[in-house]
Amino acid sequence: MAKPKRGEVWLVDMGYAAKVRPALVLSGPVVDDERALTTVIPHTTSVRGTRFEIPTSVGWLRTGAFDVQGIGTYPTVKLMRKLGDLPEELLGLVESCVVMLLALPGHP
Numbered sequence: 001m002a003k004p005k006r007g008e009v010w011l012v013d014m015g016y017a018a019k020v021r022p023a024l025v026l027s028g029p030v031v032d033d034e035r036a037l038t039t040v041i042p043h044t045t046s047v048r049g050t051r052f053e054i055p056t057s058v059g060w061l062r063t064g065a066f067d068v069q070g071i072g073t074y075p076t077v078k079l080m081r082k083l084g085d086l087p088e089e090l091l092g093l094v095e096s097c098v099v100m101l102l103a104l105p106g107h108p
Helices: 088-101
Strands: 008-013 020-025 037-044 053-056 064-067 072-075 079-085
Touching: 008 037, 020 079, 053 088
Parallel strands: none
Antiparallel strands: 008 020, 008 079, 020 037, 037 064, 037 072, 053 064
């Protein structure tokens, strides 16, 4: 089974409605006896320009954005293959946006 790591971008089968698309892994590592789920932020090429979209500029990914409002958890078996590692700076922007979306402590 795949062992995705936080900050990696994987091709994920999100089902019939959401299609197969790249997604950023947010989950931390789990031990083998825990439920095999992975939390991800999907990547979209249909950018609407909302404050919850983080534009991407990495060479191995089409121009678009990570749509933080689309955060979801999928069985790890739905992660098909690793596409690359997101730069730390971009991962930090996505994490800050998640904090804002969920109104977690630390968000102004």
